[in-house]
Amino acid sequence: MHDAADKAAEDEERAMQLFEEGLRARRRPIDAGSIQVIQCLDCGDDVSVERQLAVPRTRRCTRCAAEVERR
Ligand SMILES: [Zn+2]
Known part of the structure; x- marks a missing residue:
């Protein structure tokens, strides 16, 4: 009532x-629900949703990001 x-x-x-x-x-x-697997800027490999969550707004895979940091 x-x-x-x-x-x-x-x-x-x-x-x-x-x-x-x-x-x-x-x-x-x-928002995790709005993330889609994207392709790495440098090598075209898939950048996993997990990685994008760990590193917000990243556009590179782990390997290429490490390369960029080394430069
Ligand atoms: Zn890459």
């Missing part, structure tokens, strides 16, 4: 949930 007060409390709870989800999404630079 829902009266007006229960309904208001539910709405408030839902608003808080959405708010907290928004904060979490903003704090996390990359």
